[in-house]
Amino acid sequence: MEAFSKMCFVCKKNIANSTYQLNSKVNLPVCNLCKGTDKEKITEDEYLDSLADDLVCGCI
Ligand SMILES: [Zn+2]
Structure with missing residues (x-):
């Protein structure tokens, strides 16, 4: 495998x-x-944002 x-x-x-x-x-x-490029950083941020969305509880 x-x-x-x-x-x-x-x-x-x-x-x-x-x-x-x-x-x-x-x-x-x-x-x-892609390693070390701006695009990597941008995609990285997008990815972390989408992960964070799941964690946002909206309790403000
Ligand atoms: Zn790549």
Whole structure:
């Protein structure tokens, strides 16, 4: 069962086994092309926002 395909969370492309890194904030794989780019940061923020939405209780 090695057919676990990883996807870059920024560009949504499949990542070859070898060349990716894990974004430690969102804990998702990011390819070398997207790593360290502004786009990575933006997508990272969007991702964290969407996670935060689930946690917002609206109790203000
Ligand atoms: Zn990418």
